[in-house]
Amino acid sequence: GQQLNQSPQSMFIQEGEDVSMNCTSSSIFNTWLWYKQEPGEGPVLLIALYKAGELTSNGRLTAQFGITRKDSFLNISASIPSDVGIYFCAGVGGSEKLVFGKGTKLTVNP
Amino acid sequence: GAVVSQHPSRVICKSGTSVKIECRSLDFQATTMFWYRQFPKQSLMLMATSNEGSKATYEQGVEKDKFLINHASLTLSTLTVTSAHPEDSSFYICSARGNWNIATKEKLFFGSGTQLSVL
Numbered sequence: 620g621q622q623l624n625q626s627p628q629s630m631f632i633q634e635g636e637d638v639s640m641n642c643t644s645s646s647i648f649n650t651w652l653w654y655k656q657e658p659g660e661g662p663v664l665l666i667a668l669y670k671a672g673e674l675t676s677n678g679r680l681t682a683q684f685g686i687t688r689k690d691s692f693l694n695i696s697a698s699i700p701s702d703v704g705i706y707f708c709a710g711v712g713g714s715e716k717l718v719f720g721k722g723t724k725l726t727v728n729p
Numbered sequence: 730g731a732v733v734s735q736h737p738s739r740v741i742c743k744s745g746t747s748v749k750i751e752c753r754s755l756d757f758q759a760t761t762m763f764w765y766r767q768f769p770k771q772s773l774m775l776m777a778t779s780n781e782g783s784k785a786t787y788e789q790g791v792e793k794d795k796f797l798i799n800h801a802s803l804t805l806s807t808l809t810v811t812s813a814h815p816e817d818s819s820f821y822i823c824s825a826r827g828n829w830n831i832a833t834k835e836k837l838f839f840g841s842g843t844q845l846s847v848l
Contacts, residue, residue, distance in 0.1 A: 662773070
C-alpha cells in the first residue's frame with residue numbers, strides 16, 4: 620500500500636529558530652495535509668495543499684506540495700514554545716483514504 | 730473551521746464489557762467518517778471507513794465483529810468495542826470529511842480522541 624516517509628523523526632531546537640520537516644513517497648498523492656497533535660488530543664489541521672507546486676502559508680507555517688506530487692514540506696519560522704507537539708503529514712491518493720506519516724516530534728527550548 | 734466532537738474523552742472499563750464511542754460533526758454533514766487507532770508514540774492507523782446508510786469498510790486485520798461501526802445519520806458515527814480486552818486499550822480517534830463546500834473539500838477534521846483503558 621501507499622506509505623509516507625516523514626523526517627526527521629524528532630527535533631530539538633531553541634526558541635526563535637526555524638524548523639523544516641518533510642514527507643516523501645513513492646506514490647502520487649492528490650492532496651497533502653499537515654496536522655499537529657498534542658498529547659491526549661486529536662490532530663488539528665494546519666495546512667491543506669491541493670495542487671502540485673502549491674505553496675501555502677498559515678501564520679508562521681508554510682507548506683508546499685511538491686511538483687512531482689510525491690513529496691511535501693512544512694516550515695515553521697521563528698519557533699515559540701507552544702509549537703511543541705507532533706506534526707504529521709498526510710496524503711490523499713486515488714483510494715481517497717488518508718495515509719499518515721509517522722510524525723515529527725518537535726521540542727522547543729525556551 | 731469544521732468541528733468534530735468525540736465522546737467520551739476517556740473511559741475505563743472491565744474486561745469483557747462493551748464500550749461505545751460517539752463521533753459527531755457539529756456544523757457540517759459528513760457522508761464519510763473514519764475511525765483510527767493510535768498507540769503511544771505511533772502514527773494513526775486507519776481501522777475503518779464509515780459511510781452513512783451503508784456498512785462500514787474495514788481495513789485488513791481489523792475485526793468487524795469486534796469493532797462495530799454504525800453511521801446512522803449524516804452527523805453521527807459510533808464505534809462500539811465489544812467484549813473489550815486489555816489489548817484493546819488504545820487511543821481511538823474519529824474524523825469526518827467535509828464535502829459541503831470547496832473550503833472543506835478533501836480536508837479531514839478530527840475529533841479530540843478517546844483514551845480507552847481496559848482493566
